[in-house]
Amino acid sequence: MTGVERDSNGFLGDYDKPLFFSVALVTMVVVLFGVISPDVLKAYAGKMHHYLSSTFGWSYILAISTYVALGLWVGFSKYGNLKLGKAEDKPEFTRFSWVAMLFSCGIGSGFVLWGVAEPLYHYMQTPYMAEPGTPKAMEVSLQIASMHWGLHSWMGYCVVGLCIAFPAFRYGKPMNIGTSLHGLLGDKTQSSIWARLLDLIGAVATIGGIATVVGLGVISLEYGVQHLFGIQTGTGSKIGIMVTLIVLYCISVCTGLKRGINFLSTLNVVVMIGICLFVFMSGDTNTILRLFVTGIGNYLGNILPMAFWADPGNSSEWINHWTLFFWLIVISWAPFVGGFVARISRGRTLREFVLFAVLTPTVCSMFWFATIGTTAMQIEVAGHVQLFEAVKQNLGSGIYLLLETLPAADLMAPVVFFSMVVFLITSADSASFFVAMQMSKGALDPTLSMKLVWGVFTGVLAVVLLVSGGLQAVQTASIVAGSPFAIGIGFMIWSLLKSLRHEYDLEFGAKSMRKLVVQP
Template identity: 65%
Template sequence: MDSSIQNRSTGILGDYDKPLFWSTAGITVLIVALGVISPDTLQAWASNAQAYLSHQFGWAYIAALTSYVGIGLWIGFSRYGDLKLGQKEDTPEFSTFTWVAMLFSCGIGVGFLLWGVAEPLYHYMQTPYMAEPATQEAIAVALQITSLHWGLHSWMGYCIVGLCIAFPAFRYGKPMNIGIALYGLLGERTQSSIWARLLDLVGAVATIGGIATVLGLGVISIDYGVGHIFGIETGNSGKIIIIALLTLAYSLSALSGLKRGVAFLSTLNVVVVIAFGIFILVTGDTNTLMRYFVSGIGNYLGNLLPMAFWADPLQQSDWINWWTIFYWLIVISWSPFVGGFVARISRGRTLREFIMFAVLTPALCSMLWFSVMGGSAIAIETAGDIRIFDAVQANIGSGIYVLLESFPMSDVLSLVVFCSMIIFLITSADSACFFVAMQMSKGAYEPSFGMKATWGLCTGLLAIVLLLSGGLKAVQAASIVAGSPFAIGIGFMVWSLLRSLKLEYAKDLLEKAGQEVLQEIKRDDNAKDCSSVSGLAYRAAD
């Protein structure tokens, strides 16, 4: 294994990449300073940049992410599917359930709770195409659109980056930094290449912006939960306290290591969420909700290509910029840390297994979750018992809490959701800080405690500044701006991966052929005198 993988302690930060560390820290400090000195300027700059990217290049993000879905599925179910992330003798570090639980927790666990009610309701009340808003037909369309945003595209966006990092790192025993994803193009020059170094920097900055977004969005829901459950009204000072406590919690979790921190919390929380989802399904209109789910699979697959490639060419509204394109940019900005963390925990998995359990299984679970939560919310909204949509428009974090008012034991369920949201935020931020620390530590698989704590603090400060400088819109816009340059890098990473897969597949074929020849030689006592393949090989060996 490359010696740079080993974390040689040279201080509290360990053996770290000084140019990458200080470049990333400098950019983060500049954003924080601008947010403190002139928050209006930061919000205006981020919003203008987001609007420009969405309007001018939205079509490119749509085409790119959809193409990655096709490429990823092809890799998983093609002749390359049997290749391993690692050597042939490598075995998985985590059980399949724990592995998938960690994927959910570091990926979109926070989003499940925050948007499970809100997004289907938005698309039902403000349906952009294929149906009139707030009609029976709009229910199916709303669930289809939600499945598009939380299905194959999201999970493949994360996991294709994970494959690009994990394959060369585990297969060739290289450091696990983002730049190693270009190994198929650059070979042994990767570590010194300016292009790989640039990819490291862009990925690190995108990760910082992405996790600040996770914290910002999560705090909105936690803040509402504090008022809803405990009757405590919080202002900006309350949000700062919440982020500070979360920062302390996920920093301690990161320090405890993967198996004691993220793995344990992820498994526990996913079990709780599964039980919560089953309770809502069973106590609600089970038959109708399951019909939504089963019909939704067919509707999603049947309309996948039209929805995936719809780019609103006439630009009749800003809907696509604030929904589909925004989601794809969020996926891109989160893909370095989600994909990188997924890469770190996936040694020993085959590519086919990776696509099956890291893409297809989560996508199907996402469809079930949004069918149950979204379907329940729409049913309550149309019955007129509770105006959930009004509550969601006033505060996006209120959706799931207001929904629970129609279910038995609503107070207990609200507390469960509140605690689950906190754990999801801890595991998401923990995994992100772990991955950033890996990058700064020259791709070390186990970065130092000091490095993980340093970036835990930095992301917490950035989240506070973004919230104070413009709330949700500033968080969203900053995330998009931070992630957009990485979209270009993913294209080169996929190209590099395909070249590596082709080479490794050829090597495996040659090795298998060589073993077959040797077996034939052993069976042929007169190999030297015959004209068979074994004889030719024997003479060539001589």
Template identity: 40%
Template structure:
């Protein structure tokens, strides 16, 4: 039921976008305006609450609980685990926004005047904010819930299974099916947003290096070609295709990062990283709850609300994937690993690429900001072009985006297959290929109906109902963890009584 209903809804959406892209764009704009006006506050409160909840679990008495039986060991090494987290979580987005977002904020900051030293500091601080602890907190909440109920409690690997403490056997009825259908649809649109960004970036790189036209039909051709590649990878399974590509992505990303760090203004980059981390930690609460009801400034809606909605829509996919590869880890290990390691890498990435672009703009007069305002997809490549061997670095970056695209789409077909196949850990190739075609089709119709803006709109609209699902998921997880903690305390009390009785008997025998 989940598979067929979700596929039917998405096929109808794709047909709508194919037949009337203008009508789809207009309807999406109306829905977007309504959701931002009425529920923008909810996205902010939800994201901040998920971060607080995740940290609470890590440092509470529940932190020592293992995601699996007490004797289970992690299936993957830490390095491979981190590579999978990073590649699945936000690989394409980092490459797309690594230069573009700080430069855009430098021109149009959330507060104050643009193109000033203060605007540069604010630009990087908000980039850290959008790509740091908050998105990974959202991922950790859903990933932890799925891993706990699947590997610790023996439930199926479905979003609905995490609601067993609240719904009981009703998770197998219409309510449970509705939750799973909602998760599949949100995931499909969240993935399509990332794939659309990846296509825009690939086209931007090919246009910069080879002067290939940066237009819609080129992007559709890129989607078709890369779809064939990731469907071939999806057919090879988790331990071959996805594992190998994830490690390849990490090596390429680290190589590109180190090249930019060494060839760029190294001392400036480390100074910038230090001051931005300090500003991020100092202002995290204020940024988390910032809205502009008195000025009607739409900056928050364009950036922060889009990101929070994108992470929430993307969360079923990333959460299920990291749950699948995290069996055997403790709650504390899981939460801190998911929160801290990818966030640190994101901070480094934005400081190296965004900080370097700001240095070129502010101190060398390279006018990168003007290029970003004209075409976001060219930002990274224009920055790399300022380095020695700039064309080679641009080619490496383009190849990195392609491998990120394949990994994300490959992982997404795997996860969507699990969600729509009653939680099977290894869904059939037929189901995975079906989702591969559908998620690429969504990306195509969104690009046809409005490009980047349509991608952002789709995420914000589909994320709202799933944010509510995530909130109740936290309640369900906490209820189950408390129940387990109570049972463990009772067992410990019985063990102590038994031990005391044995000691007393021993003393009496003496």
């Protein structure tokens, strides 16, 4: 029996040993640093993050905006009719399920955590175009939230998805990040040091990122347990919640992609629509609609000055704490979200991909923040609940305190809690699926054992970081570690454009020649 056969029949299947152990080692070193000396790691990572934002912030702003422009151009140019796959390939999932899965993967628990908090922060600490706490500041706060959760974020994720999905499905290549360089490297992608480096950065950033997101989610769930059941929580409760999430994740992953992530994502999107409509109907519906419609115009009218504002006078740290922080998260998360979206997008045209994986989530994000954010700011102005002070203490408190001011709060609060649980499960499931694909040499369906190993590994990391207090330190470190991927995305797009031009000439050039031949 050969070594390859032993790997393929082993516990983890046929996997990439150098990548597997490199990612595990790098992750463990960073996490151990975060456990043993969280303050030291936080200080070093914070300094590096500040240096990147202050010195190269302009380049990240330029890069993200370039991704948006190129992504829109690809989707609505002559290349938009090309498929992610062969001409005869059909989509694997219904359109609603497909959008639900990419939405759950790209958003995770962020909507619940930041739906109240971010508009309030920008309303109370407005950086430009309005005085804080004024009616105009409401409009500006929603503009900023729309930019952070709109085109720039979704295109940052999805352009990476396009770069991976096109060569993987078109040429039958492995579904890993290095495959995205096929247009530049050809069949050398699996041996090129640059492609391998992209694989390593993407996997490490994913594990660090998902561990911190799950950890933050546990903190929110802990608040929900206190709020709903009146149970005082501590370290033991955090561990208990995390163990419960790991068990639920294991159940989800055992059901597979089509039944697990697909079902839970669809369920959660339906629940989120219900929550949004409940707040929309229970709150000041007329004002919400006015601000939503006004916000569309403001977003489109001010998107260029907002997107390219780099604080040239270096007058405050706002841009480092907000816009640049968001863009660095997008860049470090792009391998994971883009890679997972690529996996579920076979058979979609490039135009359909951009329309439904970028523009549709952008509009949905704007409506969510207009609904939840407007209601939160009105509650703050009315003085019924000091929401801003509450979210500064605990991000997870915002949505629960908001619901307390509306009818049927006792009914809706458990629904929000349930939604947060499902979001965290689907985030962990999709992240583990992506990492397992990378470890399994780009296999479209990695083994159950590989997915379980990385899911449990990530959950244990989250527990250790929560207990040790190193969660924020590792979050910052993972963002810093993923930041070089901005350069990688540039080469990935270059590679994609070369492949698109070649495939367009083959597919549509051949059709034109056939027409000329058959004409009398």
